[in-house]
Amino acid sequence: MANQLRLSIDRSSPVPLYHQVVQGIEAAIHTGLLEPGSRLENEIDLAAQLNLSRPTMRKAMDELVRSGLLVRKRGVGTQVVSSQVRRPLELSSLYDDLTNNGSKPTTEVLTFAHIEADAPTREALHLATGAKVYHFTRLRKVGGKPLALMENWVRDDITHIDEDLLKTQGLYSILRSGGVNFRLATQRIGAVVANDYQAPLLETEPGSALVTMERTAVDDTGRNVETGHHVYRGDSYSFEMTLVQR
């Protein structure tokens, strides 16, 4: 007998049904109720058991496949992925990541200015000549240890930003509070060695390895809201992600 997935679906909840199923199966996998490698019942039976239509059930499983927790094969069935799957890279700020992990990051604002955008910034954010942006550099520490040196440019026609705010909140959190709905970001990850400016701030040696990230984020109205250039200590930070076929 297959695993009985005793999910409870609340049809009066504002949470979409398919998402309730996603959460239920995720929980079942993380608690070990659904073992890695085990096969799920077929879509139609599962849908019937939960009194859902097949498209709804399938949409839920689609999400789980995309997030890498399940693999499907036509004519065969759907399995829980046997490996420990890490959460795919998400559109979140480092601050969010760290607080989610239970750490307590602190932020030092090194510079802060409200200035006219220079040419590269105007291009990255699609701004007209003369447009102004917030420009600031921050140093993020976790447990007193420096982790990241971040330089950002944010368009100023969205929400007010000041130095005090940046000390207590992540940039993305501030922007979200300001009504920005992020939709996507393009980023590039590479490596450099620490220079004489970066090394002392990150409390490492010039010549040590740093992970670099350049990112530009777009909101739901298609505006390029923010662009940044971050460097992380190579000995304490790396990017984990799950790539899914198709």
Add this chain to the structure above:
Amino acid sequence: MANQLRLSIDRSSPVPLYHQVVQGIEAAIHTGLLEPGSRLENEIDLAAQLNLSRPTMRKAMDELVRSGLLVRKRGVGTQVVSSQVRRPLELSSLYDDLTNNGSKPTTEVLTFAHIEADAPTREALHLATGAKVYHFTRLRKVGGKPLALMENWVRDDITHIDEDLLKTQGLYSILRSGGVNFRLATQRIGAVVANDYQAPLLETEPGSALVTMERTAVDDTGRNVETGHHVYRGDSYSFEMTLVQR
């Protein structure tokens, strides 16, 4: 008048209708027919124009939203993203990436062995004690310039691999020919400085920056097929990707 998206849909083609739409819209965006920032007609009208049902049209647009070419907003509509969106990180090998970009990579096989898997490899590939794997290290050059130093472990119960094959084909191409259908991979990207072994092979100095990537790939039967540890010259390689909300 909105952009007339004169897509042609071939209902006798084996290519799914929704995918034909995806390709058509992608092409329209890349050729500039659909300008960045422009609004698409609504889903229902577009579907009607192509004689498709709304779910099919919507599935196509879902994919485009996921790949970062479009952004949607309820009550408003769907827009072409204004920024140049890079192709999201895909489940492909470096060799594929380079050949797609028109470069002509060459591969040197530095070591090749068919050996018993050690403990970390057994764990990464979920193998039993005593299981054997192919283990090899390769140096990849583009235009005569070294780019990547790659060390891989591949389970041996899938397809035969030999040194000559590795010289002429990418690993993923070999495995796909062997019947492997990759579904997902988890990877981690970081930074180190080149050591005395890596530097001469990559024709760089010890102490220069390298991008590191560790990856484990899973196929459609849930098997962990391959795991590898690659290093790239930091001055000539970086990972680009698009992150999409939700």
Add this chain to the structure above:
DNA sequence: AATCAGAGTATGTCCTAACAAACGGACATG
């Protein structure tokens, strides 16, 4: 005994049909 064909099963694609919810602008009201 080995190979091939077919049945059964599960996912993949596609359709019609509704209703819900969020957004933006127009209009009415204080």
Add this chain to the structure above:
DNA sequence: CATGTCCGTTTGTTAGGACATACTCTGATT
């Protein structure tokens, strides 16, 4: 003039059905 309400538009969610296709296993044929 400012504010709140309503309404049309557009995407979001859900249902139920039908057929296609790929895979596995089993039984029949050579």
